[in-house]
Amino acid sequence: MAELEKKTDMAEDLKKALALFTFKGQMDRYKPQRGSRLPLAPMLASLRGMSPRQWAAYAFGRDPLRGKFTPEQMLELSDKALACGQEEARKLLDAHHGKVEPTLLARELGLTIERPDMPNGGGQVIFAQYEEPDKITVFMDTVDKANALLGSRPDLVNLLGKRSIEQVLVAHEIFHAVELRAKDTIFTQSYRLQLWKLGPIKNESGVACLAEIAGMEFARTLLDLDFCPYLYDVFFVSLYDAQAASDLYRSICRLCRQPSIEETMSPQELREALEAEDA
Template sequence: MSVSAEKIASLIDMTEALRTVDDETWGFYAFSADFLNNRIPDEKKHEMIRKSIACGENCADRVMKEAGDSSPSTIVRQLGLEVIENDFPMTGNRKVFAQFTPPKQIEIFKDPLKRYESLLARASEQQASLLIPLQEIYNLVLGHEIYHYIEECNADTIYSRAEKYTLWRFFGFHYNTTVNALGEIAGMAFSRKLNHVAYSPFLLDVLLFFDYDEEQASAIFQKIMHMKEHI
C-alpha cells in the first residue's frame, strides 16, 4: 500500500468514526475553542447547545419554506448574497474554510477544497465512495455562511446572537457578552438540515485540515473522540 493510499485509508477511518459523533459532543467541541469555555458551567453549556441546535434547525426550516428550495446556491441568489472565491492557502492551525463579511459577502477559501479534491483523485473508486463528495462539502461550507448572514440580519432576536453570558459583576455593574460557540453550533445545525445530511459539518475541521497536517488533524480527531467518551 502506497503512502497516499495509507493516508486515504486513515482519512476514511476517521470520517466513518466522526459520522457517529453526537450533537452534545460537537457542541462541547465548539465550546473548546471559545474564550468563555472555562467560565461557563457544563450544565449551562448543555442547555445552550440544545437551544443553538434548535435555533439552527428552525431557521433552516423557515428559509427552505420561503425559498421553496434547499439548495444553498439557490438560497444565496434569492437572498442577494455575493459569493467570492480565493486561493489563499490556509496558514497555521486556524481552520477557516469560509467567512461572511457584512453586509452581504461570503468568501470561500478554495485551497482546502482543492487539497481535498486531490485526495479524492488519488483514491480508488471504492475509497472515494466512502468519503464525502466535494460538492457536498462545498454546499455545507456555503450553508454555514448563509446562517451567519441570517444571524447578522436578526442579531437582536436570533438565539445564537441574542443569548448573553454575564462575564463579570461588580457592585451594581455587570458585563454581558455574546458566546461565539453558539453561532458555530447553530450554523452547523442549519447547514446540516439545509443539505439533508445525517452527520455534523463540524467533521470538516478534520477532513479539510488533513492534507495540510495529518498529525494535527489526527490530534483533533482524537480530541473529539475523547470528548465523545467522557461527556
C-alpha cells in the same frame, strides 16, 4: 447594619468575578492530545456517528469563554443553539418547497460569493468566512485539495456523502448572514453571558460558539446531511497536515467522550490501514 451587608455583598460579587479568571485546572480537558499519525478513513468513520449534541462539546472547547460554563449550562445552551439552526433552515426549506441549493440561495439573499485561492497573508488555514454585511468567501485551495482527494478515494466519498464541499461551506456561512439580519431576536446573537457583577456594575458577553453550533446544524438541516458538518474539520486539516489532523481527532474524542480508534482497533489494524492509505 445595612451598610455592612452591602459591603459584604459587594465583596462576594468581587470574589466571584475574580474566580472566573483564577480557577486553576478547569482548562486541562481542553489541552491538545498528541500521538502518532492515524489513518484518515477510520478516524472519519468513528466521528461520523456522533450526534450534534456531542459535537457541541467540541465547539465549546474552542470558545474563549469555555471555562465559564458548567456541563449543565453547556448542554442547555447547545440544545437552544441547535434548535435555532434547525428553525432557520426549515424556514428556508419551507419557502423553497423542501429543496435549496446554497449558492443560489446566497444570491437570492443578496449575498456575493468570492472564491480566492488562499486568505491574504497566509498563516492559519481558513476554509470559508462571512464578512458583514453581504459577502461570503470560500477559499478554493481547500476545496480543490478536498475534491482531488475525494476523486481518488471512494471510501472517503462514502463517509462524507455526495454533497459538494463548496455547497456545505456556503450553507454554513449563509447562517451567519441570517443571524446578523435578526440579531436583536435570534438566540445566537441575543444571548448574553454575565461574566461578573460588582454591585450595579456588570460585564456581559456574547458566546461565539453558539453561532457555530447553530450554523453547523443549519447546514446539516438545509442539505439533509446524515452527519454533522463539524466532521469536515478533521478532513480539511488532514489536507494540510496529517499529524495535526490526528491530534485534532484525539482532542475531539476526549472532549466529546467518543471512543478513539486507538481504543477500538488493534495496533496491527492501524498499521495496515495507514499502509493502505499511503500506498
